[in-house]
Amino acid sequence: MVAQNVVFWILAVAMVLAAIGVVRSQNVVHAALYLVVVMAGAAAQYILLAAEFVAWVQVIIYIGAVIILFLFGIMLTRAPMGGDGDLDNDQRWPAAVVGLFLAGVLASLLIDAFGDKEVAISGAKGAETLATGKSATIADLIFRSYVVPFEIVSILLLAALVGAVVIARRD
Amino acid sequence: MILNQFLVLAAVLFCIGVYGVLARRNGVLVLMSVELMLNAVNINLVAFSAYLHAAAGQVFALFVITIAAAEVGVGLAIVLLIYRNLHSPDLDRVEQLKG
Amino acid sequence: MLDYAWIIVAVPVLSFFLILFFGKKMPKHGSEIGITAVGASFVMSCVAAVQWIQRVEDATGKGAGEALKAFGKGIIPTATEHEAIVTPVIHTVTWWRNGFLTFTAGTSIDGLAVMMLFVVTLISLLVHIYSTAYMHDDVRYTYFYAALSLFTASMLTLVVAPNTLQLLVGWELVGLCSFMLIGHWWEEKANTNAALKAFLTTRTGDIGLMIGVIVTFFAANRTFDIQRMNTLALEGVNGHTIWLVGASCLLIGIIGKSGQFPLHTWLPDAMAGPTPVSALIHAATMVVAGVYLGARVYGVFWQGFSIADGGVNPMAAIGAITIIIGAALAFVQDDIKKVLAYSTISQLGYMVMGLGVGAWVGAVFHLFTHAFFEALLFLGAGSVSHSGSHHSFDMKKDMGGLRKFMPITFWTFMIGSLALAGVFPLAGFWSKDEILATAGQSGYEIFMVVGLVGAFLTAAYMTRCVWLTFFGEYRGHHHPHESPKAITGPLIVLAGFSIVAGLANASAFGIEKFKEYVEPHGPWFPHVVQPDFDIGLAAISFAIVVVAIGIGLFFWLDRKELRGLKGLTARSGAAKAGHGFLVNKYYLDHLYEGVVVAGIKGPIARASYWVNMHVIDGVVNSVGKGSAALGRLTYRYVDRDVVDGAVNGLARETDQAGGLLRPLQSGRLQRYALFLFASVGLIALAIAIFG
Numbered sequence: 001m002v003a004q005n006v007v008f009w010i011l012a013v014a015m016v017l018a019a020i021g022v023v024r025s026q027n028v029v030h031a032a033l034y035l036v037v038v039m040a041g042a043a044a045q046y047i048l049l050a051a052e053f054v055a056w057v058q059v060i061i062y063i064g065a066v067i068i069l070f071l072f073g074i075m076l077t078r079a080p081m082g083g084d085g086d087l088d089n090d091q092r093w094p095a096a097v098v099g100l101f102l103a104g105v106l107a108s109l110l111i112d113a114f115g116d117k118e119v120a121i122s123g124a125k126g127a128e129t130l131a132t133g134k135s136a137t138i139a140d141l142i143f144r145s146y147v148v149p150f151e152i153v154s155i156l157l158l159a160a161l162v163g164a165v166v167i168a169r170r171d
Numbered sequence: 172m173i174l175n176q177f178l179v180l181a182a183v184l185f186c187i188g189v190y191g192v193l194a195r196r197n198g199v200l201v202l203m204s205v206e207l208m209l210n211a212v213n214i215n216l217v218a219f220s221a222y223l224h225a226a227a228g229q230v231f232a233l234f235v236i237t238i239a240a241a242e243v244g245v246g247l248a249i250v251l252l253i254y255r256n257l258h259s260p261d262l263d264r265v266e267q268l269k270g
Numbered sequence: 271m272l273d274y275a276w277i278i279v280a281v282p283v284l285s286f287f288l289i290l291f292f293g294k295k296m297p298k299h300g301s302e303i304g305i306t307a308v309g310a311s312f313v314m315s316c317v318a319a320v321q322w323i324q325r326v327e328d329a330t331g332k333g334a335g336e337a338l339k340a341f342g343k344g345i346i347p348t349a350t351e352h353e354a355i356v357t358p359v360i361h362t363v364t365w366w367r368n369g370f371l372t373f374t375a376g377t378s379i380d381g382l383a384v385m386m387l388f389v390v391t392l393i394s395l396l397v398h399i400y401s402t403a404y405m406h407d408d409v410r411y412t413y414f415y416a417a418l419s420l421f422t423a424s425m426l427t428l429v430v431a432p433n434t435l436q437l438l439v440g441w442e443l444v445g446l447c448s449f450m451l452i453g454h455w456w457e458e459k460a461n462t463n464a465a466l467k468a469f470l471t472t473r474t475g476d477i478g479l480m481i482g483v484i485v486t487f488f489a490a491n492r493t494f495d496i497q498r499m500n501t502l503a504l505e506g507v508n509g510h511t512i513w514l515v516g517a518s519c520l521l522i523g524i525i526g527k528s529g530q531f532p533l534h535t536w537l538p539d540a541m542a543g544p545t546p547v548s549a550l551i552h553a554a555t556m557v558v559a560g561v562y563l564g565a566r567v568y569g570v571f572w573q574g575f576s577i578a579d580g581g582v583n584p585m586a587a588i589g590a591i592t593i594i595i596g597a598a599l600a601f602v603q604d605d606i607k608k609v610l611a612y613s614t615i616s617q618l619g620y621m622v623m624g625l626g627v628g629a630w631v632g633a634v635f636h637l638f639t640h641a642f643f644e645a646l647l648f649l650g651a652g653s654v655s656h657s658g659s660h661h662s663f664d665m666k667k668d669m670g671g672l673r674k675f676m677p678i679t680f681w682t683f684m685i686g687s688l689a690l691a692g693v694f695p696l697a698g699f700w701s702k703d704e705i706l707a708t709a710g711q712s713g714y715e716i717f718m719v720v721g722l723v724g725a726f727l728t729a730a731y732m733t734r735c736v737w738l739t740f741f742g743e744y745r746g747h748h749h750p751h752e753s754p755k756a757i758t759g760p761l762i763v764l765a766g767f768s769i770v771a772g773l774a775n776a777s778a779f780g781i782e783k784f785k786e787y788v789e790p791h792g793p794w795f796p797h798v799v800q801p802d803f804d805i806g807l808a809a810i811s812f813a814i815v816v817v818a819i820g821i822g823l824f825f826w827l828d829r830k831e832l833r834g835l836k837g838l839t840a841r842s843g844a845a846k847a848g849h850g851f852l853v854n855k856y857y858l859d860h861l862y863e864g865v866v867v868a869g870i871k872g873p874i875a876r877a878s879y880w881v882n883m884h885v886i887d888g889v890v891n892s893v894g895k896g897s898a899a900l901g902r903l904t905y906r907y908v909d910r911d912v913v914d915g916a917v918n919g920l921a922r923e924t925d926q927a928g929g930l931l932r933p934l935q936s937g938r939l940q941r942y943a944l945f946l947f948a949s950v951g952l953i954a955l956a957i958a959i960f961g
Binding site for chain 2: 935936937938939940943944947
Binding site: 089091094095098099101102105106109 | 940
């Protein structure tokens with residue numbers, strides 16, 4: 001028990017600091033790299049929660065593709081590689097207020113709603129938790145109960161692909 | 172592990188993402204903040220999946236990842252287009268809808 | 271006829287309109303319509319008189335033959351035989367209704383009305399006939415006859431009036447006709463002046479009359495009806511004072527219309543009118559309208575002036591003064607018509623004094639007899655001027671010795687003069703004597719003396735007048751001859767009446783027919799003193815008259831006893847002053863025209879003009895200016911500042927609000943996103959707290 005908590009807390013702190021780095025960094029590339037840290041941390045959290053399949057998919061897709069995409073985008077939208085100027089607009093403080101406000105509302109609601117409920121990781125419940133994250137279970141669910149959303153998502157991907165090409169086309 | 176610690180973590184990340192969406196000038200950075208928010212949501216989903224022993228949460232998280240990827244593609248294409256037209260990725264310049 | 275008495279009034283009205291519309295085309299230029307109409311009215315009046323006599327006989331229970339039994343007894347019927355009430359025949363129609371008041375018009379026929387109907391229609395008829403010759407070739411012959419018809423109709427309306435309002439209507443109308451007829455020859459300014467003077471002087475009296483009508487209306491508990499008014503007056507309802515006020519105001523009306531002092535000044539000037547007019551209106555009928563009013567509404571005067579108490583009262587006093595001043599002025603006139611005018615004034619004084627001392631029967635009887643002899647005298651004067659002095663009335667210059675040339679005129683004029691002077695047994699003697707006897711026996715001895723003095727003066731000035739006109743040498747330059755039959759005929763008729771009319775109430779012989787049929791019997795008539803025939807008084811008055819005539823004759827016949835008096839006014843300063851005073855008519859005309867009228871014309875008129883220009887126009891102008899200023903203020907502050915300000919301000923504020931709201935739509939996505947997340951957070955919080 002204690003081990004998982006410790007890991008969790010380390011990961012949590014790292015993720016939060018990295019997230020703040022994403023939104024406060026004055027260098028775009030640095031922001032992207034901080035985002036990598038956040039995503040890696042997320043993947044580690046998934047493993048803590050016995051969802052290995054999701055964790056690895058996170059790593060492959062998010063860190064492997066999405067971040068690369070981001071870096072390409074950064075590259076294509078900064079003619080001179082180098083200093084970025086001021087990356088924050090003029091509503092920083094209202095945004096901070098809103099963010100803090102939302103955080104407060106959400107946190108208090110969550111604590112009020114869920115109190116001290118625990119995720120079972122030991123004993124019979126723990127075995128069940130583990131069984132939830134098995135690939136076989138997930139595959140079974142996808143292709144049996146959620147096959148239609150699966151198909152639709154594939155069409156969505158196709159549409160996104162075509163759309164991105166069309167939008168970014170130079171003519 | 173207490174469920175709430177995952178949930179509060181997710182909430183905090185979400186709100187940082189909100190800040191980023193509102194406060195960042197560069198379009199790519201805004202998209203990154205959106206990714207941050209989506210990741211927070213994913214953490215939430217998986218936490219509940221583990222708590223409730225329902226794999227559906229993880230299935231949902233998979234879908235979210237997929238869609239996030241598609242969304243980033245299209246989003247960046249749009250930012251590219253903005254950059255091409257305004258010669259700057261600065262979102263403050265995009266104000267043709269000004270009243 | 272008593273019930274249809276309105277026809278008597280309606281016929282002259284009809285003739286008025288007929289003459290106006292058709293008169294010019296008729297062969298005799300309208301006079302035939304007039305004569306026929308008035309003749310018909312006269313016949314109907316006679317019928318009414320007979321019916322009334324019958325009515326009285328029936329009511330008092332005496333047969334027609336009873337009166338003859340009293341002949342020769344020298345007894346006056348006792349009061350008890352007259353307790354029977356003889357109600358007048360009253361027919362009215364509602365003229366107009368106003369809330370609680372109903373105004374009626376109609377006829378009220380009693381003895382007094384019947385007598386007046388007879389007199390008015392007879393004299394009017396005679397004047398109509400007379401005028402065919404006198405007004406022959408006149409420039410406005412037809413209108414003259416139309417006016418005569420209108421006058422007759424108006425006088426008859428007045429005479430039959432059952433209430434004071436109709437009486438007032440008739441009164442005003444006869445005043446109008448008088449004005450029209452006096453100014454008949456209006457080409458001469460003097461005539462129009464005289465007409466105006468007559469109208470305005472009587473108008474001044476009419477103020478009193480109208481106030482009197484109003485006061486008596488309220489005194490009689492809100493009725494204009496004469497019979498009710500008299501009854502209530504005699505009962506003394508609402509106290510004595512209001513009746514005194516009403517009677518005094520009505521007396522002012524009488525003073526104006528009947529030529530009493532001090533409003534008598536118009537009557538002599540009214541002689542500017544044609545002589546038939548003078549005879550009809552200013553001798554026999556219109557001027558007696560005042561006396562008629564007094565006789566009609568006698569209860570009011572009886573109560574108001576406390577006539578029963580004797581002593582002195584305003585009515586008797588004014589009558590007495592009028593007798594003397596009228597007679598005095600008659601002495602200094604050279605114009606024969608003016609002599610007769612002053613004699614009319616004097617005789618009217620007798621009538622008013624008679625009413626004032628309680629001699630109702632005497633006054634009314636004198637009215638009756640006076641109508642005949644005064645009309646006779648005027649028509650005689652007209653005859654003299656028409657045929658004798660070539661349209662001149664100046665006795666000293668153009669007349670004299672006319673008895674040789676105009677015998678009929680002379681004898682009739684003589685009879686008229688003797689009747690006027692009061693020589694037994696002609697008409698004037700009886701009526702004057704009745705008044706004097708009542709005065710003496712009712713506690714009004716002083717007025718009896720005044721009446722006797724007046725009789726002396728009357729005889730004297732008439733002697734002068736007759737002498738200057740008919741005796742001596744002819745001083746004119748024309749060819750005098752007798753007048754045509756149309757003129758002399760009426761003279762003879764009137765002379766006949768002057769002789770016999772007195773016998774209708776010859777109390778010496780116990781004949782009291784006039785009183786019996788004319789005096790009202792009922793609670794609306796006071797218990798007047800019924801005088802005994804006083805042989806002593808009659809003898810004294812007759813003697814006075816004879817002496818006066820004698821003195822006059824001596825003077826004019828130039829007897830040596832009185833030669834010293836001739837030329838007195840030329841030699842003696844006092845006599846000259848007195849003469850001047852009389853010739854200037856007591857300077858009353860100077861007072862009225864020079865002081866009163868000029869005073870009003872000058873300063874008062876100017877003051878009124880000033881008030882009009884500055885006060886009234888000032889108010890009007892300032893209202894106008896004020897409105898304009900108000901308009902300007904309204905424009906500036908209300909319209910421009912407030913209304914336009916509101917409208918413009920609304921537009922401006924809307925613009926500014928829009929300006930304020932414009933930044934919300936900045937076109938910047940992140941701004942919208944900020945609002946979105948903030949709102950979501952607030953909603954979530956709200957749901958969390960309240961949900």
